[in-house]
Amino acid sequence: MTEDALIGLFTLFYLFFCTLLVAPPTEFVSAGLTVQNLFSHWLGSEDLNFVYYQFRRTSATLIFHSIFPLVYFLCLVLFQPQLKLLTPWNTSFFWQLYLLISILIFLSASLVVFYWSRNKWDNHPIARELTHLSSNEESWRAVASSINIEFRRIDKFTSGIPTGRRIIVTDSWVMKTSTYYIYIAHQNDIHLTISGSEDHSVSYESMTSVQYLNIDVISINQKLKPFTIRLNSLEYKELTDKLQSPVRNARNIVVRQSLSEQFLDAFREQVSQNPKFRLPPHMEVDTCIGCMQKESDIKLNKLCDDPEVGACVQCYCRPMWCLECMGKWFSSRQDQQHPEMWLGNRCPCPTCRAAFCMLDVCFIEK
Ligand SMILES: [Zn+2]
Ligand SMILES: [Zn+2]
Numbered sequence: 001m002t003e004d005a006l007i008g009l010f011t012l013f014y015l016f017f018c019t020l021l022v023a024p025p026t027e028f029v030s031a032g033l034t035v036q037n038l039f040s041h042w043l044g045s046e047d048l049n050f051v052y053y054q055f056r057r058t059s060a061t062l063i064f065h066s067i068f069p070l071v072y073f074l075c076l077v078l079f080q081p082q083l084k085l086l087t088p089w090n091t092s093f094f095w096q097l098y099l100l101i102s103i104l105i106f107l108s109a110s111l112v113v114f115y116w117s118r119n120k121w122d123n124h125p126i127a128r129e130l131t132h133l134s135s136n137e138e139s140w141r142a143v144a145s146s147i148n149i150e151f152r153r154i155d156k157f158t159s160g161i162p163t164g165r166r167i168i169v170t171d172s173w174v175m176k177t178s179t180y181y182i183y184i185a186h187q188n189d190i191h192l193t194i195s196g197s198e199d200h201s202v203s204y205e206s207m208t209s210v211q212y213l214n215i216d217v218i219s220i221n222q223k224l225k226p227f228t229i230r231l232n233s234l235e236y237k238e239l240t241d242k243l244q245s246p247v248r249n250a251r252n253i254v255v256r257q258s259l260s261e262q263f264l265d266a267f268r269e270q271v272s273q274n275p276k277f278r279l280p281p282h283m284e285v286d287t288c289i290g291c292m293q294k295e296s297d298i299k300l301n302k303l304c305d306d307p308e309v310g311a312c313v314q315c316y317c318r319p320m321w322c323l324e325c326m327g328k329w330f331s332s333r334q335d336q337q338h339p340e341m342w343l344g345n346r347c348p349c350p351t352c353r354a355a356f357c358m359l360d361v362c363f364i365e366k
């Protein structure tokens with residue numbers, strides 16, 4: 001193989017390696033070869049101080065990416081001695097120029113980061129963005145601490161891997177992280193619209209068909225850049241639960257539901273057709289013991305007349321569950337490989353184990 005071919009091959013390999021570092025696949029992430037891991041000491045804790053972590057992460061990423069051309073040169077110095085790169089004044093003009101540009105790229109990136117970090121990060125693009133989000137009296141630091149506090153809560157919605165693009169929705173903020181930036185909007189002044197969907201017949205991770213949704217987040221505040229969040233349609237329900245405003249679906253895109261959501265819809269449909277259960281005066285209704293949030297609204301009451309052996313049995317428990325929790329319990333007790341059988345199957349009462357079918361689940365009449 002000629003020397004040129006060797007250098008060409010090495011260059012290709014190096015470019016490939018850099019691409020992997022910039023957009024790490026799952027294997028790289030699990031091996032810890034990410035900016036977040038390499039600089040973890042300097043980055044600090046994301047949970048304690050989300051915004052400052054993002055300042056440092058974007059800065060580290062910029063510097064890390066800026067040394068790639070220089071590292072390439074150093075590799076050639078080591079592995080291609082005939083190019084005489086160790087003594088740059090002896091090599092060709094091409095390599096001299098290359099070295100100069102590589103050093104300039106690294107120096108400019110370092111200068112940019114130095115500029116960002118002046119006055120406790122006042123000049124960072126994310127700090128500028130936060131300034132647009134703050135009211136007149138407060139500084140961007142007040143907005144940052146509000147975001148930090150909400151990020152620490154465990155009930156936030158997150159989608160995506162920590163090392164890549166991530167969507168984070170807290171009680172009042174919608175955020176999307178990217179390589180050198182994070183997009184932030186306040187829940188109270190955004191319009192959300194489903195702008196498109198993509199269907200992929202085979203997912204790389206789960207080997208099944210998946211649907212991805214693109215949702216445009218447009219802020220009323222003109223100074224903030226609009227952005228698009230992209231997520232698996234199975235996460236859509238969880239996202240909308242966390243959002244305060246509705247997501248517009250002007251193009252009537254059919255959002256694919258997860259199996260349990262589809263089942264829950266069918267379950268609700270069937271139960272609403274069943275006769276209602278009139279609550280005897282001595283029976284009381286508490287909050288559902290499954291979710292501790294909704295009031296119990298159903299009673300198991302044997303109504304079907306199935307003559308089969310091992311058929312349904314009357315349950316004498318007082319109402320303790322809401323429809324959603326009972327639906328989830330029902331689907332969890334079914335054969336997960338055969339969802340088409342679920343609607344006709346039976347399930348034991350979560351408390352007394354009496355078998356019931358979907359015809360025996362009744363809404364309570366107050
Ligand atoms: Zn419940
Ligand atoms: Zn029971």
Ligand SMILES: [Zn+2]
Binds near residue numbers: 359
């Ligand atoms: Zn039954």
